[in-house]
Amino acid sequence: MGTALLYIGNKNYSSWSLRPWIGLRVAGIAFEEKLVPFDMAAGNPAFKAFSPTGKVPVLVDDGLTVWESLAILDHMARKHPEAGLWPEDQALRSRAMAMSAEMMSSFQALRGACPMNMRRPRAPIARTPAIDADVARIEALWSQSLALSGGPFLLGRFSIADAMFAPVVNRLDVYGFETGPEVAAYMDRVKALPAWREWEAAGRAEPWTVVEDEA
Incomplete structure (x- = not known):
């Protein structure tokens, strides 16, 4: 089982990238980071090489591609229940x-x-x-x-x-x-x-x- 790869955009601007990144980091879940920068408000055409939507973030985990910040977080929460990303209550x-x-x-x-x-x-x-x-x-x-x-x-x-x-x-x-x-x-x-x-x-x-x- 390899380490999940998280594609993100600019850390100054990409709010959707921050969401899974900080969630996984605080929870102590290991992942590799791949930053693909954009210099235009619409993003970067290069995102289409790894993103089904042409947007970031995208997680690649054991051959599975997961897009959308909340879906990425939920995927990793279910894979790592010990990390407590969802409240127990x-x-x-x-x-x-x-x-x-x-x-x-x-x-x-x-x-x-x-x-x-x-x-x-x-x-x-x-x-x-x-x-x-x-x-x-x-x-x-x-x-x-x-x-x-x-x-x-x-x-x-x-x-x-x-x-x-x-x-x-x-x-x-x-x-x-x-x-x-x-x-x-x-x-x-x-x-x-x-x-x-x-x-x-x-x-x-x-x-x-x-x-x-x-x-």
């Missing part, structure tokens, strides 16, 4: 799945106005009602989860839910959103993770720039 596990699915399908206003950018100087942006609604929902979801589980992460120990929302930590931080104390403390705990610091340092050191870098 059934109710918390179901909440983690619901939160992760909501992250995939929602928050379009925030995601569109505030692309992930590890090297952006912290500064606020013009707010819209749609952006404010997204942030309010995220804050409520995080606060409720922390209260339910007792922390330190959303559902106790770091889980797929935290990995799926990791890029939002960057967005709320560098785009200057003021949050409540519970949410701010949670964000600080995520940013203190060695895996987060490793990714952030690599993203800041990258030479590639796309249009969103000026956002």
Whole structure:
């Protein structure tokens, strides 16, 4: 059984790549990393050589190709149940799945106005009602989860839910959103993770720039 290979994009920008990368890294699951950079907002035509969708991330594991961040995390969680990527408690596990699915399908206003950018100087942006609604929902979801589980992460120990929302930590931080104390403390705990610091340092050191870098 070989080590899984995770194809990712630029660490400064690729929010979908960060999700499985940080989840596997925090869980201590071994994988090889292959970074294929893009220098245009639409991605890179070279992705089509290994990606069924022409996008990243993609996991290749024992001949199986898995695409989409949540599917990659779930695949590795089932392969490595000892890593605890899903909460053991059934109710918390179901909440983690619901939160992760909501992250995939929602928050379009925030995601569109505030692309992930590890090297952006912290500064606020013009707010819209749609952006404010997204942030309010995220804050409520995080606060409720922390209260339910007792922390330190959303559902106790770091889980797929935290990995799926990791890029939002960057967005709320560098785009200057003021949050409540519970949410701010949670964000600080995520940013203190060695895996987060490793990714952030690599993203800041990258030479590639796309249009969103000026956002």
